[in-house]
Amino acid sequence: MYKVIVFDLDGTLLSSKNKITKYTQQVIDILRTKKKLYFILATGRHYIDAIKIKDILKINSFMITSNGAKIYDLNNKLIFSDTLNDNIASVLCQIVYQEPDIITHIHQNDQWYINNQNIKNRFLPDYSLLKYQYFHPNFLVYKNISKIFFTSYNHQKLYILRKKIIDLFQKNVCINFSDSACLEITSEKSSKGYGLQLISHLLKISLDNFIAFGDGMNDKDMLTIVGKSYIMKNADINLKNSCPHIEIIDSNDNNGVAECLYNLFIRKQNIV
Incomplete structure (x- = not known):
């Protein structure tokens, strides 16, 4: 059973208008209140932007920011940092x-x-x-x-x-x-995949119990190491071609992530 949900932001959880849709918020609210799950925001964005999304979603989550250069724990404490030479x-x-x-x-x-x-x-x-x-x-x-x-x-x-x-x-x-x-x-040390490995070690939860969503080539390393992953319909064609075994779900503008989560965690388990 999946215990950790990992979201890329732009092109994945966020709509093309840079927003969290009402339906996405509703689904995450249900998961946040009814399920014992960990959340991770894994993004190329700066920490300041990631924490804003975290607050909008009202979730207690880890944050992998700047493509893994900065990683924060559930209390917004910096637990990994690396910079370019x-x-x-x-x-x-x-x-x-x-x-x-x-x-x-x-x-x-x-x-x-x-x-x-x-x-x-x-x-x-x-x-x-x-x-x-x-x-x-x-x-x-x-x-x-x-x-x-x-x-x-x-x-x-x-x-x-x-x-x-x-x-x-x-x-x-x-x-x-x-x-x-x-x-x-x-x-060279910074990537979303490395971030997931670090958090997996901290939580003592196998990556097999992680589920991840992404749309860009900077998501590839994390999508290929977790137990279950999904690629957005609107994703980079290079990501789709390089990971033909990964299931493609609906686009970010059609609530692809939220619909997938609803089917996995809510509809099948009859959670209301």
């Missing part, structure tokens, strides 16, 4: 700084830095509760950077950038597309 961070922050078709984003402590806000590069000012600031490579201190990510609607340029970063740093970074327009880089 200073020299690697310096290179990444400058690698496409002058590229007009790509935005460079930096999560450093509680700050969000960008190099431009061209909407054509998929700049999302409502993406975060953090207030962005502009950075210049000559004046940024390259310490305590948990995540660097690049956004653009020019997917080809992002794929070229991904190859360049891999060639430069190979296994010294963890690099994934959270979706086709967002390339994310953390340290």
Whole structure:
């Protein structure tokens, strides 16, 4: 029987309007009050954004944030933290700084830095509760950077950038597309999958008793180590192709996660 439920946020638990739907809230409320379950929010978002979603859901949950660079326990206490190597961070922050078709984003402590806000590069000012600031490579201190990510609607340029970063740093970074327009880089130790392993050890609950939902390539490592996993209908085609054995459920805009949970935990067990 599943004891731990793991949610990716964007493209999975959240609708495309960046909201928790009423139905999703209702289902989670039932699970929160009627079932003895643990919840985990596993997201590329910053801790400040994750805790806001946690509060909206009214759940006591672990949080894997910044793609595993920061992990928090049920009491919002930081239990794992890792940052990019200073020299690697310096290179990444400058690698496409002058590229007009790509935005460079930096999560450093509680700050969000960008190099431009061209909407054509998929700049999302409502993406975060953090207030962005502009950075210049000559004046940024390259310490305590948990995540660097690049956004653009020019997917080809992002794929070229991904190859360049891999060639430069190979296994010294963890690099994934959270979706086709967002390339994310953390340290080699940071991933959602590692976060689940850490929490599994703390809870003394086997990963076989975890159930996880995701939609991006940054979810792949966690989806492939748990007892049961689901991929969203709206997920990255690369994730679907690389995990053909994982069941696909309805989209985030059609309450795919909530409907799946209702069928698993409420309808079958006649919980009201």
